Amino acid sequence: MTSLILYCAIGVGLLVLLLLAVLRRPSRPEGSAEALLEAKHALRTLQLGLLPQELVGRFFARNDLEYVVANAPKATERLFLEERKHIVLAWIDQVRQQIARLQDFHFGHSRHFVHVSLASEIALAWEFATLRMVCRALYLLVYFRGPYGAQQIAGKMVAIAARVCALSEKSLAFLSPAESDALVDDSARGGAPV
């Protein structure tokens, strides 16, 4: 009976993959500047806007809650928890969207390279998949247990997101302005080194 279930699961799995492959939305223009800039923007938003340590720490800081609990009535405490939950959920949603953009860019981009290694592609796909899964789990936890119910997972999500951002930064490095040496007057009289 177990083998029957297993083989049926394989058949159903293949049908699902077929549906996903056939009904998928068409791909983006190959190598367009718009796609590159969008990925760069997503990376910047993640690194500077959504994942800085202080910001994430602030979302989950217990001292805010302790202050409200100590100094405000119950209704205010409830309102505070509700508002904080909405903020954290919006933050997770934003992270998820930017990660999806980065992922789209990566896998739309890497298919053109000849020297992509299978191991590194699997590793990157694994990182993206884990990150999106952790985002989803965190969203559900915050939704059901409130903003202070999943600090550890939030830390894990930030760590994986930082790793993914570092990898993305390498592939988008050419869009960052190069740091130029300061101009100094070191040319010999009558000649200018180029």
Add this chain to the structure above:
Amino acid sequence: MLSLVIWWVGLILDAVILFRSFRGRSFAKYPYFYTYFTSIVLVDLTRYFIYTHDPPAYRNWYWSTEFLSVAIGYGVILEILRHALARYPAVARFGSRILWTSFLAVLTYIACKSLTVTNWSAPATGAELERDLRTVQAFALAGILILISHYRIDIGRNLKGIITGYGAFIALSVMNLAVQAHAGASIQGVLRGFQSYSFFFSQFVWIAALWSYQPSPRAPAAGRPESDYETLSRRT
């Protein structure tokens, strides 16, 4: 009587597919797929001949030709690989690795089975053996589908049809053969009929998708270089 009607309808559909492949000039574009398909038609014709002229020999003939069609089925997967991933060398390399690994798995499996099973053509082991071989094909096809979805590779109507028809046939065959192997000889006749129906579905898909030749689209081209440059310079 009903099985003969099914047979005739199947053969008519086969003829339509082959006729359209010549009219639409797609035979030369998808040679592996049409070689598979032609061999399936020939197998069907020989089966029909044996079924009507020498019914006791039909069972053994059915299983031996079934294994032949499983083996030639790899041509369809090769065709999908060739057309979908040709423009992406690295992805095509991953795909061919998947294909060769699955092929090696099949050879290993057959070698192991030949050491343990003495009567190869026995219908009792036939369903089990075909189920396992189709499962390996299912894994190979699943691997290629994952690559297509993961790298957002666009595929044309012809290839979509080939993939949908063959993929659905493999998936339904795996489930059907699993039930056959589980239930034993008692309902094998009924389930083999079900397999014919699932092949009908594939045939209809192939007729619709391969009516005329439509190559896989190139991913939409990016804008003009100068407009790309303007976009970049404006925003960096």
